[in-house]
Amino acid sequence: MTDDIMKEETAAEETPEMEDILAEAEEMSRNGKDSKKKQRRLEAEVAEAEKKLSDKEAELAELNDRYLRLAAEYDNFRRRTAQEQERIYGDAYAAALATMFPVVDNLERAAQYSDGESVAKGIAMILKSVEETLEKLGVTEIEALGKTFDPTYHNAVLHVEDEAFGEGEIVEVLQKGYMKGDRILRYAMVKVAN
Secondary structure (H helix, E strand, C coil): CHHHHHHHHHHHHCCHHHHHHHHHHHHHHHHHHHHHHHHHHHHHHHHHHHHHHHHHHHHHHHHHHHHHHHHHHHHHHHHHHHHHHHHHHHHHHHHHHHCCHHHHHHHHHHHHHCCCHHHHHHHHHHHHHHHHHHHHCCEEECCCCCCECCCCCEEEEEEECCCCCCCCEEEEEEECCEEECCEEEECEEEEEEC
């Protein structure tokens, strides 16, 4: 019976304003459930977007790393290629110069053993011209006579016992040696005192 009285009181109290408020509350309750679903869906979409962004950032970092490695590799390749070109040029240059040395040797011998003064003078002029050409090309003669033997520059082909000279002193140059800069083009063949 009290329930019936309560229902009657509640029914009496439910006026159009109350019905609107109840409807609005009901709708808000429904919307609250919908908004929670929307919020969960949006949170899932945000999480997925963040994961995609993170994946793209990782991919970008990897591509950037690959780019930097490739750029460094290319720089190394360029440097190695330039060094190799320089070495090949130097080798070819040295080989070309080395082919001239026998000519110089023969001219020196001819000047030394020629009978006529005019022939010797002509050969000496040719020899001087060749030596000047070598000098213009940056080729220098390795000093040997009277110096201490140095295997870096000299090739000892004979040894003599002579107390007039010091130990390891070069007493005769059998064939001149030449160099360009730091590079030995031909070692000087020498006779060394013991």
